[in-house]
Amino acid sequence: MSPRFIIRNYLRGLKFPFCPGCGNFTVVNSFLRAVYELGHYDLQGFVFCSGIGCAAWIPSPYFLADSIHTPHGRSIPVAIGVKLFRPELRVVVFGGDGDLAGIGLNHLLHAARRNVDINVIMVNNMVYGMTGGQVAPTTPFGTVTTTTPYRSFERPLDVTRLVATAGANYAAKWTTAHPKQFKESIKRALQTRGFSFVEIVSQCPTAFGRRAGFKTVAEMLQWFKQNAIPKEKAEKMSLEELEGKIIVGEFVFRTAPTLGDNLRQMLMEARKTCG
């Protein structure tokens, strides 16, 4: 019989700093449940890297594990440094949409291209939450934020789709209205060899919801539910019909060799020729 899920085995016992109703709580719970269901009864062997932002605070310093809280946008290169030197460790990156798809997008795409064996979980609250609700590369067109006081006038990026194209072995996208699917995707991601990416569209009632016109967290979750279109269905829809929708589901499964595999292969060959 497997031991019960005991949350204190995973946490340092410090109080999370998130606002009431923040989607980050869902992310913490789903992640730790996923880890437990995979048979990890603590976080030994995991290394967490995260940049700057509310989402980046999820592991650091709250998880009872090794965690490296990096400069803004740089969690992925730090994770790559750890993974290349200690391939046996499980390296997981947490970050917000601004951290991973704004300032850090370059690293995200190159990590997917390299197919480096790390897991990246991106909490997309469609805004720069920590700094007070400025427009992000993921903000829906036409949204009022603190730096788009009339409304936003840029198109948002579908990060998961991009990461899938760039070469990830696994990429999935859900919303906080899909906690079960999200948890299953985390499990898939953790079992994937190679680069895996899970995006969760999440509510930030404090810095996004209020200005964007949502009165409650429940309203936001309702909006996620109504706007989420399963990937399979979306494939049959026109671009106009998909305007403003959130395409959810699993975007890619591959078993391509990882950066580590290719590196070791190259080294073996090099040693043969160099004696």
Next chain:
Amino acid sequence: MEGLLKPGIYFWQGNEACAYGAIAVGCRFFAGYPITPSSEIAEHLARLLPLVNGVFIQMEDELASLNAVIGASWAGAKAMTATSGPGFSLMQESIGYAFMTETPCVIANVQRAGPSTGQATKGAQGDVMQARWGTHGDYNAIVLSPNSVQEMFELTIRAFNLAEKYRTPVILLADEVVAHMREKISVPPINEVQVVNRKEPKKGDRAFFALEEVAPMPAVGEGFNVSVTGSTHDEYGVRFTANPEVHRRLIGNLMNKIESHKHEIVELETHNIDGCSTVIVCYGCTARTAYEAVEEAEKRGVKVGYVRLKTLWPFPTETIGELAQQAEKIVVPEMNLRQIFYEVQRAACGKAEVVALNKVGGGEMITPEEILRGVVP
């Protein structure tokens, strides 16, 4: 490794000597992004590291490079990157991060003429102040200045040893001239190379940061549950973003661990300084022509003192101050438009006249004749 690095006399390029020095002291991780005039360091390490079970990776930019180095350092590696001006500018935020998180690592900055793209292939010494003050906030820097191919080897080794001992980023501030020239170098037997390793924690240790003496450093994956953060933190790595005392203690200890060991860190080479009325204070490639000028002056019967700064930072304020007590004139030749000059002036406290001798552009060095004109009446 013995096979890679046999003792003997070689005719190497400065950047090549840097790469071999890194291998000799145990560097096993390099991440970098190509830039003239530093690229040969990466190219040599791309060849050498795989042969000693090390990791070489070319990253997408300099931000990624230094951060990968920092990640590898926390994974237990001795790690370095190499760059030049534009890339060094991009790394500044993460140099502060490495200082704040007490992450040992080495950054070789092979200086070229700036600002901006400047003259990419031409030597200069314009990054001296950036190496000291480039990142934001209060911090202390360790910056070494090699003046020969031999020192590209030796000071790379020393850079790693200081980084490991004090758990801090160390900058090897080379220049195009020293990095690209070829000259004779003597490589000692590998077992004679001094190697310092970071202090390891004992089982049960929990305080890995901000201690008065350098704290032990665990690697990730060893069960210490270490929490590393660039935010203000206590000795356990727990963030305190508002408490003034925690910030003061952290920064105070980080500054002091370098300041209080200044006497062990600072290295100078001196010649003729006792009783000289004129002294040259120099560093890096400019020290080569300065030394020639000193020898030439001697031939003409004029004794000129010579002080070469092998460590630019921490700056030997006291030594220069004492020098100013006895000398009348201190000449500071630099391939920039006055940087260390001001530091020398500050240290001299008006006791001696401090004269700047500067030249920039085209990688042209200050000639021995130009220096002679400045020192011989």
